[in-house]
Amino acid sequence: MFDSLLPVYALVFAAALLVVDSVFRFVLNNRRAAKDVRNRLEALKQTKGTEDAFQELLLRRGVNFGNKRNLAKALEQFYARSGLNLSVPRRVLYFIGLTAGGYGLIYVFLVADPVIAGVGGLLSAIVVAFSIIWTARAMRIRKFTDQMPQAIDIIVRSLNAGHPLNAALSLVAREMPDPLGSEFGILTDQMTFGAGLEESMQVMIDRVGVPELRLLATTFSVQQGTGGNLSEILVNLAQTIRARMMLRAKIRAISAEGRFTMWVVLLFPFVLFIMIRALQPKYFDPVWESGHAGLWIAGCLLAMGIGAIVIRRIVNFDY
Numbered sequence: 001m002f003d004s005l006l007p008v009y010a011l012v013f014a015a016a017l018l019v020v021d022s023v024f025r026f027v028l029n030n031r032r033a034a035k036d037v038r039n040r041l042e043a044l045k046q047t048k049g050t051e052d053a054f055q056e057l058l059l060r061r062g063v064n065f066g067n068k069r070n071l072a073k074a075l076e077q078f079y080a081r082s083g084l085n086l087s088v089p090r091r092v093l094y095f096i097g098l099t100a101g102g103y104g105l106i107y108v109f110l111v112a113d114p115v116i117a118g119v120g121g122l123l124s125a126i127v128v129a130f131s132i133i134w135t136a137r138a139m140r141i142r143k144f145t146d147q148m149p150q151a152i153d154i155i156v157r158s159l160n161a162g163h164p165l166n167a168a169l170s171l172v173a174r175e176m177p178d179p180l181g182s183e184f185g186i187l188t189d190q191m192t193f194g195a196g197l198e199e200s201m202q203v204m205i206d207r208v209g210v211p212e213l214r215l216l217a218t219t220f221s222v223q224q225g226t227g228g229n230l231s232e233i234l235v236n237l238a239q240t241i242r243a244r245m246m247l248r249a250k251i252r253a254i255s256a257e258g259r260f261t262m263w264v265v266l267l268f269p270f271v272l273f274i275m276i277r278a279l280q281p282k283y284f285d286p287v288w289e290s291g292h293a294g295l296w297i298a299g300c301l302l303a304m305g306i307g308a309i310v311i312r313r314i315v316n317f318d319y
């Protein structure tokens with residue numbers, strides 16, 4: 001292809017130069033970010049008060065619920081609990097992509113009507129986006145709960161070594177991985193700004209959404225009010241959380257058949273439709289030509305949704 005190897009050498013040199021430049025930029029950006037994190041407390045202390053500084057810190061981490069609670073704040077809190085870190089333009093871009101994909105699938109496989117396909121694409125994008133955020137939120141909460149006994153063990157060992165409670169919480173923030181480590185980092189930052197432990201724990205409960213955190217907050221609150229051996233109380237709390245996790249695992253094993261049945265019932269009509277459509281493309285033409293296809297599809301989807309909710313309520317046990 002080339003009469004000389006000089007173009008090849010030039011391309012290899014350019015590729016190596018780009019790789020080295022990318023590595024240097026990555027390292028420098030990480031060092032700059034770490035320096036910004038180290039200096040954020042001093043900068044915020046000099047310019048803002050305790051509450052304003054904490055809200056600014058939460059804004060920098062993408063979490064800020066404020067005092068007012070409305071639908072927008074509830075959606076923001078729901079998204080923040082998922083742990084996803086996407087900017088608003090990227091969220092809008094992904095939503096547009098999901099809408100376009102739903103529109104194309106409905107237009108090709110269901111109804112060749114732009115209006116119905118557009119409405120269906122919008123609804124399908126909302127459902128898919130909500131399902132993705134819900135799944136990410138559930139996984140993050142489950143991972144946070146699984147990390148809590150280890151975090152409590154670290155607090156107990158730190159207290160037994162003679163460290164104060166604030167130092168023990170800071171040790172958890174440094175030693176534990178995400179998501180628990182980062183959330184305890186926000187907790188210790190808020191306490192550094194001057195907030196009390198009980199107030200900081202309540203904010204973390206609202207921010208994370210893990211029920212077991214209420215047990216930990218109640219333990220700290222009761223111990224501060226009445227006294228007692230905090231290490232012994234935390235050891236019993238860790239055992240309680242582990243027992244709850246074991247009970248949850250047993251419940252999921254018992255209800256696995258019901259949950260599998262739910263997914264089969266939900267997905268089977270769509271799979272059957274795709275199979276019939278592939279084998280006999282004109283089989284559903286009388287349905288589309290009748291003019292009532294949209295109502296029938298909406299009714300079927302509504303019935304399937306109600307059935308899924310009923311099955312989930314059956315297999316979802318309280319413990």
